[in-house]
Amino acid sequence: MNTIRKTIRMILPRVASILYYRRQYKKYLNGIDFSVDKTKKTILAINHFYDQDLEACQLSNKDFNFIILDGPTLFKSAKEFFSSDVIHIHIAYSSEKKSNLLAWKHESEKIYKLISQKIGFEYLLMPSDSFYWIREFVLLAKEQKVSTIILDKEGTISPFHFKNESLRLKKNVPILSEYAFVWSKRQKEYLEKKGMSPKKVMVLGQARSDLFHLKHTNFLKDVIGNANLPLIVFFSYEDDAYIHPSKQSSQNPLSWKGMKKETHEILSALAQKYEGEYNFIIKTHPQQSDLVELQTQYNRSNLKVIGGSNISNELIQKAKLIVAFQTTIVTEAMYLNKNTIYTYWDKNIPLLKDDLLPFHKAKGIEIVNSKENFEDKITNFLMDPQDFNYTSQELEEKASFVENYLYKPDGNTCNRFFNEIKKLR
Secondary structure, X not given: OHHHHHHHHHHOOHHHHHHHHHHHHHHHHHOOOOOOOOOOOEEEEEEOOOHHHHHHHHHHOOOOEEEEEEHHHHOHHHHHOOOHHHHOOOOOHHHOOHHHHHHHHHHHXXXXXXXXXXXXXXXXXXXXXXXXXXXXXXXXXXXXXXXXEEEOOOOOOOHHHHHHHHHHHHXXXXXXXXXXXXXXXXXXXXXXXXXXXXXXXXXXXXXXXXXXXXXXXOHHHHOOOOOOOOEXXXXXXXXXXXXXXXXXXXXXXXXXXXXXXXXXXXXXXXHHHOOOOOEEEEEOOOOOOOHHHHHHHHOEOOEEEEOOOOOHHHHHHHEEEEEEOOOHHXXXXXXXXXXXXXXXXXXXXXHHHHHXXXXXXXXXXXXXXXXXHHHHHHHHHHHOOOOOOXXXXXXXXXXXXXXXXXXXXXXXXXXXXXXXXXXXX
């Protein structure tokens, strides 16, 4: 699919590309069911890879019309209007050529008008307004007196990003939205550092954590052979995930490629060894670029590589053992008291450890510092799948760690969200 997109962009001139994407979003909007209860106010949610958060909101919603539109589909043409430096927030959004900004504003007006012709809405919900493609849409909503709201999806900000990214984003893409609902007090502080008024940022918890308290489908039966076998899940990642561009150099690019490949290889070998006894899932990040490559390389009867942005919570719940690195999944697994192995042996870790989320200091999970340590730890678990044991002190520290990032994963985050929405103008 990525190859097709690149080919289209090479062949089609800019104007033709814009017309093509315009036809695509018109077709998309024409296929959406905009039926609503006219006695209720409407929340328009722009999805950008946070399907589970929005699903949790939908399941809890009783008092609003809740319409979800896919951001990447609606605003795909935005990349035709902006420089790479603006797209990646290396420079200020406002520094884009005025002609490009004006042209994108006009395109955003077309999208806004098309939606408004189908449905009126009082609230605009999004995971962030830092995305270059959504900023004009947010300004148009504000002009129409629509309440603009951030429902945060990135509540685990690394120490480096917490300190440095907040200042960079404040300078290059200052917050436009009027309100923000975040996972934790720590995340509230982060948005305040980005320039948002403390009175406009409310701590509610993680919306998708509500899904942990609901029954789920047995989707694995459609994915893997015998879905009743105990499940081992590894949450994979991009080769350079969580490494800030400022730390990179063209002469010596940094990545986690070595540790990632070793993790894949060990799991693949174990899947072969324990066929008929365990199932293995390698779950890629929703935006991970090597999904197809990994599927081709590792898929077998009891090991499947899968993508998607709406199944992670269910995988966590079904897993007997979770393997991960630098992801919110670790915190969520800690909350659910899942057996968790945190991989922490890549050669670049000594250089970057101060920039990473401090899972390597967390209690109540297994931290492996070498490939051999990982192989021994997981092999021993598979041979004798007993829960890892921790002291009461370690469990208390684990609970404190979870609260620092997830606040109250009590199944009522979305109820708190909708109660707060009712209070808005």
